[in-house]
Amino acid sequence: MTRRTRRPIRAKNLLLACLFLLCACSNQGGAERPSTSNAAGNGIESASPLTAVQEGEDVYPMKSYTLKFVYTGAPQKDEEEVESAINDYLMAKINAKIDLIPIDWGPWNDKVNLMIASREMVDILFTAQWNKHAVNVSKGAFLELDELLDQYGQGILQSLDPVFLAGAKINGKNYAVPTNKELAAQGGIVYRKDIADELGIDMSQVKTIEDLDAVYQIILEKKPGMTPIYMKQGETFNAHYIGNFDALGDTSIPGIILKDGESTQIKPTYEEERYVKTLRITRQFYQKGYINKDATTNQTMNNDALRSGDAFSITSALKPGKDEELAIQSGLAGKLAQLALNVKTIATSETAGSMLAISSTSQDPERAMMFINMLHTDVYLNNLLNYGIEGKHYEKVNEHVIRPTPNTPGYNPGTNWMFGNQFLNYVWDSEKADKWDLFRDFNQNAKISPGLGFVFDGTQVRAEVAAVVNVDRQYQTALETGSVDVDQVLPEYIESLKAAGIEKIIAEKQKQFDQFLANK
Template identity: 55%
Template sequence: MMKKAKKSLLTLLIVVFAMSLVLAACGGGNNSNTSEGGNNASEANNGGNVAASELEPYELHMVYPGTKQRDHDKVMAEINAYLKEKINATITIEPIEWGQWDQKVNLMIASREPVDIYFTAQWSNYVVNVAKGAFLELDDLLANTEAGQEIVASLDPAFLTGSKINGKNFGIPTNKELAASGGVVYRSDIAEELGLDMDSVQSLEDLRPILKTVKEELPEMIPLFMREGENFNSDYIGLYDPLGDSNIPGVILKDEESTTVKPRYEFDRYRNHLDLVREFFQAGYINQDATTTTLSTSDALKAGNVFMITASLKPGKDDELASTLGLNGKLKQIELTPKTIATSETAGSMLAISQSSENPERALMFVNLLHTDKYLNNLLNFGIEGEHYTRDGEVISATEQTANYSPASAWMFGNQFLNYLWDTEDPQKWEQFKSFNDEGINSPGLGFTFDGEAVKTQIAALVNIRTEYDGALNVGAVDPDEVLPRYIEKMKAAGLDDVLAEKQRQFDEFLANQ
């Protein structure tokens, strides 16, 4: 069986992964020169072992999806003071609201705006943007610079292997969990207040009486917050493996063994999820602005009037969110899918260097620091020690100022195993990650990424059509009986069959070579 055949590879990867956990638990990541804190540049390398004084000054620009924090500028000042000593650079880190992310990035790329580093992911037009020539091919930089070699040494090899396109790397993955499951995160304090039996929730359908009670008892609260990309047909709940960029049609199922590439609408679960979410939307369980909101799911929870969100889950996701959102002890999670391992996890969070960067080497130095420098990594993710948090060893505690800087984006930047643990999190969190990965089911498509170059014209048209229809369908704002046939008709007219055939051809070739 294919999944069994891949177990030996996975076992090897997990052994390496476990070793990285041990090193991370020792407080120094995988780099013996990692900075432990403070602005003492002599205590740590600069991401390239080149003296900062030998480097020309350079202003970096990085963009990522997120909400600008109240103390963003204050934290940026600390980051830039540190970077000046480390790599003689400063950086503008620009968070872009989730609802505006795709559109703004498209404009930046089209206009060749001087951006050095883009956040990217399989679910965020990674393959599409590579096909546009937006991102720099990184293999030479990774192999021939000390910063690149340190990044490679810090990562489980599964990440760089699994995120390649046509054998080449265009993004540097975040070092985090390898497996994923889908489910929901909910306000446990509200559930207790209403006497809800959350243990009864074993499937999406089981949410029906829970959401109904919340709607009736707390009419001012949104029972279930949804938005485009965060709903029942998201890859993490539908368990779709898009074999590359999730914006490009053609998927297999991560929890089944078939290797036949199909459009999502040919799978029963896709239509069942559309019908269920339509029911919930009409009943008023879902926020009525789900098609237009720019709020992320974490920001929606933080606002205080949301009971439940959908989420890609991992060990301690509820505690992690609670700490960053000021909801300690008030969030719990429910896994509703098996744990799976696919290329979407290896390429689920990456930093890419833009073709418009005037200094890719310096951009790589910064990315390397996020992978190896404990002080910088935690400064970016949690803010200023003594102000936004207090620290006792590797454990941090919230302060009155925590809410002023809590971007909840640690999974985006560098190496999560450098992150401090909140005092509300399980101290065995990283060990739990290993067990989580051990239990993962391998997708038949693990390690494959579709190269859309041969059908890029069709892909561009299909991505536009998907943008037009997916948002409303997937949150229940329109009737699938009426809208889905038009959606399918437009996709077929735009070259859907061409893309499916090319993706199947490449995938078959990949499988034949395993």
């Protein structure tokens, strides 16, 4: 792959380093705000020392640059206005602008794959262990970041728990910067608490997926037209966040261990009893009418399914306040609750579960790292990107708590978990005021996966991985949503996977994993 960051420090780097130091010195604590001339209009003097910019004059040591920032999420109505406010701030800080390029979840994979294959010039991309990060690294899509982190990412290195960067390495190198967020993981459902209360359903009695049968039967009978559990591709009871399956890297590459287990023997999912048992339960739920009939083809996001009012529950990765976050995004404040269906774990899927990478096509990776560093350290920028403009998209209750306005739906991307440092985020007044303390508590006493820190390198089996991915497209979603008969289709799926080379992938993954364990 291209190795742009391993090179002597040129004059450009030195000048950028000076600019970075000026920015860092001006923003200690990260709570500084721009002047009244910017779009936020908050009346607080800018912290930037580089305020002597005259119209039409570039007094910065480097030319201005526009960073193209690609991430997953629904485009927002007021995106252009927020982008303008961000640009006013960034120009004073690092002489840069941002081009926000959100891509909705449905077309995300296809569009990003095309960007990477065509070598489109972008700067920063969202990536994750579960979203083909390792595969894209092997394609040379992302830069190695170690030197850039040392030069322009000191705020990241100082604030981010080292386990995040250690757990996100591939062959000893970091190719993306993890989000500073919850370290533990748990899965279950988010459901309509108001409906459960109305119907007298005691959700505290639900401990397993099987226990949901009685709940969903009541919903089906008492709320005609409401789907008891909404499912789509990747959002099922066999999602890794509920099954506690550790894919030891990219979840699109077969071969798992259990995060909550002790075994280090890698298996294909169809040999894992938990996976097959859940397939059968899901099939029963589908036949009883609990699951939406279009689960194999529907691309409606879980949040939108809740927002429509037609779904009682969705599967979800959980964390403290996840139900409250979704309630705000879906217009259901006070009406949602969450229910865990497994134990807390920590695995590479968490340390590398939400990251920002710098594209190997970037024309200014130094400036890209400066921006990522600001998302980890700058309170104003972080919250501007996440919540929009104060006084329009939200109002402050106090220094840390905000409340919505009639304009909140114009910019409410719900992407906090993707950008920088979540512990800098404001908290909505409908959320718990001690949310971030709950996050820290959540990280305690979690079961650590035997595979923490290992990421499979699929270079040696690239052709087989591609073939397996094609097989998965044909069978996986239909099976995991209960849409087809397990006894009939699962054997066909297994036969096709074996023909595609899954056993060779499992053997190579086990070989690498055994070596990793021996070297620990």
